[in-house]
Amino acid sequence: MSAPVLSAHDLVVRFGGLVALDGVNLTVFDGEILGLLGPNGSGKTTFFNVVTGLYTAASGKILLSDDNINGKSPQQIYRLGITRTFQRSRLSLGLTVFDNMVLGNYQRLRMGLWFNLLERKKLKAQYDEMVDQTHALLHTFSAPLADKLFQAAGTLTMIDRRRVEICRALLCGPRLVLLDEPSAGMTRDESSELMEDILQIRGRLKPFTIVIIEHEMNVIRHITERCIVLASGKKIAEGSYAQIVADPQVQSAYLGRERT
Numbered sequence: 704m705s706a707p708v709l710s711a712h713d714l715v716v717r718f719g720g721l722v723a724l725d726g727v728n729l730t731v732f733d734g735e736i737l738g739l740l741g742p743n744g745s746g747k748t749t750f751f752n753v754v755t756g757l758y759t760a761a762s763g764k765i766l767l768s769d770d771n772i773n774g775k776s777p778q779q780i781y782r783l784g785i786t787r788t789f790q791r792s793r794l795s796l797g798l799t800v801f802d803n804m805v806l807g808n809y810q811r812l813r814m815g816l817w818f819n820l821l822e823r824k825k826l827k828a829q830y831d832e833m834v835d836q837t838h839a840l841l842h843t844f845s846a847p848l849a850d851k852l853f854q855a856a857g858t859l860t861m862i863d864r865r866r867v868e869i870c871r872a873l874l875c876g877p878r879l880v881l882l883d884e885p886s887a888g889m890t891r892d893e894s895s896e897l898m899e900d901i902l903q904i905r906g907r908l909k910p911f912t913i914v915i916i917e918h919e920m921n922v923i924r925h926i927t928e929r930c931i932v933l934a935s936g937k938k939i940a941e942g943s944y945a946q947i948v949a950d951p952q953v954q955s956a957y958l959g960r961e962r963t
């Protein structure tokens with residue numbers, strides 16, 4: 704197995720009296736697609752939120768390679784190469800696809816009043832470079848979508864909006880991408896299409912690691928190489944898709960053994 708890229712050690716996140724993550728230990732290995740599963744409210748999104756600096760853990764460590772990143776700001780985490788998508792769409796529907804992608808990556812731009820006012824040629828060059836990069840990335844994902852770069856995000860279909868959000872997370876060339884229910888709200892066919900896109904784009908870009916939260920078991924089976932299951936803020940199982948669906952603790956966490 705490859706080297707760990709991210710690991711959580713006895714991670715605890717509390718909201719008042721509620722313990723959303725209760726001593727979680729897990730490792731994400733370099734280059735893998737790891738599924739993070741669990742019933743509603745089990746702590747999956749909280750894990751993404753604490754890794755990306757939106758929350759700070761009450762105790763425990765989050766190591767990116769060997770550095771503890773707990774307590775770092777979302778901007779610092781982004782610069783360290785971790786990006787994400789959100790469970791609920793975070794696109795500004797009135798803005799263009801390009802604006803949405805750049806807004807999500809403004810940390811890469813050399814901005815500032817003096818640069819923008821005095822370095823007009825460099826500003827234009829930077830703008831042109833961003834147009835080229837965003838277009839190329841969208842094109843890799845879906846050629847027709849690249850033609851919509853200057854369309855308002857609100858005019859796109861749901862699946863295209865989700866593609867834009869994923870591309871926004873990929874634009875900076877991250878080492879670790881966290882996808883929070885990318886197929887939520889989609890039909891089964893659309894989910895399969897999106898997962899194929901993700902697998903394809905992964906083969907074409909600089910290698911990166913994916914942690915994906917999903918409820919759709921067909922998607923999990925198809926896309927993940929390994930799974931970790933949370934329930935009530937604790938890790939209850941870990942292994943291949945076949946191993947976790949056969950696990951009695953997982954079956955009882957999902958109530959009713961119907962998800963095999």
Ligand SMILES: Nc1ncnc2c1ncn2[C@@H]1O[C@H](COP(=O)(O)OP(=O)(O)OP(=O)(O)O)[C@@H](O)[C@H]1O
Nearest residue numbers: 718721723741742743744745746747748749750790
């Ligand atoms: N900001 C917050 N303030 C208070 N409680 C929170 C907050 N964020 C999450 N929680 C609580 O923490 C627990 C875990 O929530 P989380 O969103 O991580 O679950 P989840 O596994 O992502 O669920 P779902 O599958 O429904 O998205 C839940 O009980 C939730 O209500």
Ligand SMILES: [Mg+2]
Nearest residue numbers: 747748749790
């Ligand atoms: Mg969630």
